Amino acid sequence: GFYIFDDLCEKTGIPFQPFSMDIDTLYFYKSYWKELTKNDVMRLQKIKTPVFQEVISYMLEQNCKLEQEVLDLV
Numbered sequence: 001g002f003y004i005f006d007d008l009c010e011k012t013g014i015p016f017q018p019f020s021m022d023i024d025t026l027y028f029y030k031s032y033w034k035e036l037t038k039n040d041v042m043r044l045q046k047i048k049t050p051v052f053q054e055v056i057s058y059m060l061e062q063n064c065k066l067e068q069e070v071l072d073l074v
Contacts, residue, residue, distance in 0.1 A: 033064040
């Protein structure tokens with residue numbers, strides 16, 4: 001999701017705001033966490049977008065990820 005967000009902002013020039021891509025959302029769905037793979041860790045460490053640094057640090061510390069398809073947006 002982070003890469004898709006960055007790509008959309010870059011290609012469209014629209015300053016989108018992230019939705020449910022934060023620590024609170026991640027923690028709320030803790031029961032659905034998956035462990036990070038080595039590839040996940042490498043990719044997360046390459047993301048330099050300031051808006052995501054706090055959640056990325058948390059994900060690395062907790063060794064977790066959450067697929068956005070899990071979110072109940074209703």
